[in-house]
Amino acid sequence: MRPRLRHPVLRRRTGGHPMGGTAHLKAERVGATLVLTLDRPEARNALSLPMLVGLHDGWAEADEDDSIRSVVLTGAGGAFCSGMDLKALAGQGGTADDACRDRLKADPDLHWKAMLRHHRPRKPVIAAVEGPCVAGGTEILQGTDIRVAGESATFGLFEVRRGLFPVGGSTVRLTRQIPRTHALEMLLTGRPYSAREAERIGLVGRVVPDGTALESALETAELINANGPLAVEAVKACAYETAGLPEPEALALELERGMRIFGTADAKEGTRAFAEKRPPVFRRA
Template sequence: MGGTEHLSLERVGATLVLTLNRPEAKNALSLPMLVGLHDGWLEADEDDDVRSVVLTGAGGTFCAGMDLKALADGGGMSGDHYRRRLREDPDLHWKAMLRHHRPRKPVIAAVEGHCVAGGTEILQGTDIRVAGQGAVFGLYEVRRGLFPIGGSTVRLPRQIPRTHALEMLLTGRPYPAEEAARIGLIGHVVPDGSALEKALEIAERVNACGPLAVEAVKASVHDTASLPEADGLALELERGWPLFGTADAKEGSRAFAEKREPHFHRR
């Protein structure tokens, strides 16, 4: 299992937990963190024993976005190995931030504290979102004369009502967890310190389902999002119908009839 000095990986059952681990800088994005995220997503994609991913942050903070001081003086963006990785794949940072990569497995965000700027942008690439009551969200880029180029001008209006998306994008103001839930940016608000516990609980429920079905459902939701309804329904049928002929589908039906838990084997 990989990881870097700013990104730790841990297996909890069938869930891979990715932890942004730079708490002294409020988990601001660094090159070692981005490389670790990139490699973590790939590990989850390639390991069939991983059925879900949880993304969280160390030290009571999710992510305060890009480290502007590091961009100015090179701190946090150093390391020959990491710079070489970025030269070899100039798209690596966008894949790490889920702008140019969609993980095959469901990704559940467990947010505590600040999840702003690049943190809110990464959040939009996750599938299910849990936050502590004290969490804060927002896209602060315009306040610095910057552009939220991690995908927010495209994704946010598709994920929450347009008026809320534009207010968030154009004012750069902070959004407390309860408001973020009310506008649909996150799904659960839990007591501070328990977001990871709740995320792992949701992950365990996902892990108990048929993995082929879970991955096909996630892919269908994303791939049909921008299609006309008729085209989306056609693609859904094309993707979903073959699942009924799998051994996992037969096992699910048998388990239901026999009143037991199913044992899926991804085939």
């Protein structure tokens, strides 16, 4: 029997269909968008080994499949992610976790790639956040490109409250993504942040009514999907590659990447379609 779609939003959209995943991670296609859903609502989607394996495979699928133009990352059951479940990550769960433990043993870096610490997908990644997005959830969030949050979403890095260190990349990334004073306050106080405060300091880009973050993220994904895929991927890559470089060096790199895009068949198709007042047909060429 074909498994049901996990979100009413996905059921309403034509073309949405399950693609697989793991016990705690569902992968579904909605048009040209891959939707990855953290699916362990009874634990507020705390990170488990099956979830991390599913995330790792989802990012790989998005990188390898040219028909995927964007990725949306969200959570089931009104939560995004409440952080790492250390007990589950240790593999306590019987034979169902044997394959996942073997995957981690074969690639000790798998969990860091899954959490976007040691991997950057080449397609745009949009986070659709409802409910708690704390600790490891806030760390994964920093690996996404565009972030939409429901009104009741909460954020925070709680590690210091437990005498721990946020090793998912936050001490490096957060100060590069939001003003240093806000980054250090979040890192050093371990206090929770509301969605509105997260928007004010720049951690998320947009706050929407509760229950609509996924719909909003999919609408943004559709706008991205309509654009030239080579141009989209080059723009994303250049934005990250030039971060922190001296301006002359960054501008030189931008020009090099940009001129390669201008020479593509897709660029010619885009300008021709504009002149002919019709939608462009991009072919990744």
